Amino acid sequence: MSTRQNIVDISQAEQGTSLWHDAWLRLRRNKLAVLGLVVLVLFVAIALLTPWIAPYSYQAQDLELGASPPSAAHWLGTDIFGRDLLTQIMYGGRISLAVGFVATSVALLIGVTWGAIAGYVGGRTDAVMMRLVDILYALPFMIFIVLLSVVFGRNMLLLFLAIGAVEWLTMARIMRGQVQSLRQQEFVEAAISLGLPPSTLIRRHVVPNALGPIIVYTTLTIPNVMLLEAFLSFLGLGIQPPQTSWGLLISYGAETMEEYPWLLIFPGLALALTLFSLNFLGDGLRDALDVRGAKD
């Protein structure tokens, strides 16, 4: 083998931690997933910049105008109080996206860690940890929320907490199942015999191999959480006017659907676009992380 060949080999070899790098390369080739990612980044950027780029102030209303269909002045029309719908959707998106991503991240972090530890350590630790999950599962969600709101009063943080506290339970169960079957695999045994500390072992050998179902469940959780928020807000337990969210806008729009359809269509479209993007991105991520499915 020539020296030149050797140089090539080594420079190839020096690119470490290849899984995520390779996954990113594969994801980039998946057009739908990239589109989903672009839409999500765009939505998040708009949400962050809303106070500066919104066409009208959040409080601004034109009572004489009332509910008007889309026009040059109000691109998406106005609601019954004459407030600009685009502005409302932009401010609502701040809350919906925050609830969706923050609550899911909380659920992901707690759920994956909890499930991985329970599944990996096993025995009595596993039994105690999973019984706790069972107990929390058994708690009726509504009672839990009412309890929290009695203790802490109504605020955004409470909403994140409540939703996150419910969603991580399923995540933990999925993770535990995955880890339990992975723990029996010989490559985990091989890693133990190399002398790898348990934390590194879980992070490097167990979690990456359990990611598939976790990613799929995560992309299902985010929309779920957004809808939960809408449901809670609708019941008066979540976001309250004058604050708004996509869920609230949709529920108001649904009431006046026959007279002013745009009030339902546009917030619904915003939510639907987000959900589609999440699904495409989630599918793409799952495929990208599965090295066996790779065709190159």
Place this chain on the structure above:
Amino acid sequence: MALLDVQNLEVSFVTRNGTNKAVDGISFSVDTGKITAIIGESGSGKSVACYSLLGLVPQPPGRIDGGRALFEGRDLLQMDEHQLREIRGRDIAMIFQDPMTCLNPYMTIGKQLMEPLLYHRKVAREAARERALELLEEVGIRDPAATIDNFPHQFSGGMRQRVMIAMALINEPKLLIADEPTTALDVTIQAQILKLIAELQHKRDIGVIFISHDLAVVADIADTIVVMKQGQIVETGDREGIFHNARDPYTKKLLAAIPTDSKAPLPGQPEPLIKVRKLCTWFAQGHGKEPVKAVNDVSFDIHRGEVLGLVGESGSGKSTIGRSILRLVPVTSGEVNFDGTELTRLEGRELKTMRRRMQMIFQDPFASLNPRMTVYDTLAEPLLLHGIETRKSVAQGVLKLMDDVGLARAFVRKYPHEFSGGQRQRIAIGRALATRPEFVVADEPVSALDVTIQAQILDLMQALGREYGLTMLFVSHDLAVVRHLADRILVLYHGKIVEQGSGDDLFERPQEAYTRQLLQSIPGRSLLA
């Protein structure tokens, strides 16, 4: 006229990456009352050829491109699904490698045996049961009347395979196709099943196609041997001809891959590296149940620089001994002394330091490599963990390991699924050697591999063993392989050592009844000796 006459059979698979010819114009025949063995490595097309005869190759992606398969004068390849269904199971029956996956776990074996009679032949229930009992008796199930209503999991692997054979025979087939029927079984059970198949074939005067990857297995029973390679037949001959006058170089290679020699013991004064004393490893079975005594009061030494062979059947505790020494399973009691350090009570940092000095090579290279790590990551991990290489020099270290185990450097960024079994085992060996261990446990490192690959990997292990100055515990159920490789051999039975000695001692002068039984079970002894 032959019972089955296959002429110029061609089968291909159409995939996204083009058409792949799995069977490329093969011709063979099976006579009534004879056993035809089809031998080949994985991917040689031996199973596809037989499955395509019965319409069991899914189309697409499979496609039969041509040829004829005359069964009693009628061409199987021209039949429609309905006609084939008539023939399958009635005139031509099959038995498969893994009897557990072929039996319905929720039905008693009696019901499963009676089903074809009740539905296809409309036999009365009483008569069907009577017939099932007869057959179970015939295939050597002890006390069939008491066991006919048991479920599959209540039988051992060998007994399940007997049940499968009974099921295959219940409709009085004229041709039996056996696809690696003994590969999943222990060597002594394998010998019994081979004997049973030969007896039944003789008694019932039926034709048998015996598919196997292992020439030695069919040495005692086959009348005709067909050797396949890459979809083509390279040689056909009778048993004597193949074993003593093989003409084709590939057949010769297969024969040469069957190890027959025995290694001479190490010269000089033995110096123990590892002392195992009164080792017990028991597995709890839940409250009130007797624990499984996988390893029960075992004592032995492993000398520096030697290869110690550990043989026994599945369940004899041979794998557990290796894992106990490496602290991969918790030891119940006893001592394992490694070069002056007591291993059984080590924890934390001290254990990690010792782990560097002893490594393991696993049986299944498809399970022992993390599917999401490239060769580079797999080999770099131990190098970095134990500070053998720095971040800067690790790439060099990885490539050096790849050279040592005979992997092309260009593969460094590939994932395990992109490799063949033999190549994957090379990666696994490279990982085990990365820490520069003094001691390696090899747990059936070649039993998942094709015969010729087995020989390559064994050669590699021997060469590396010398180069790295390794002491090795070689665990295997394959006595011929152990004899070829090991300086001394321990024979294990039910968690206890029954006999130990050099290869020649054990093979030429076995003392214990169990050792003799094991030796008699080695397939193909008569022809290979």
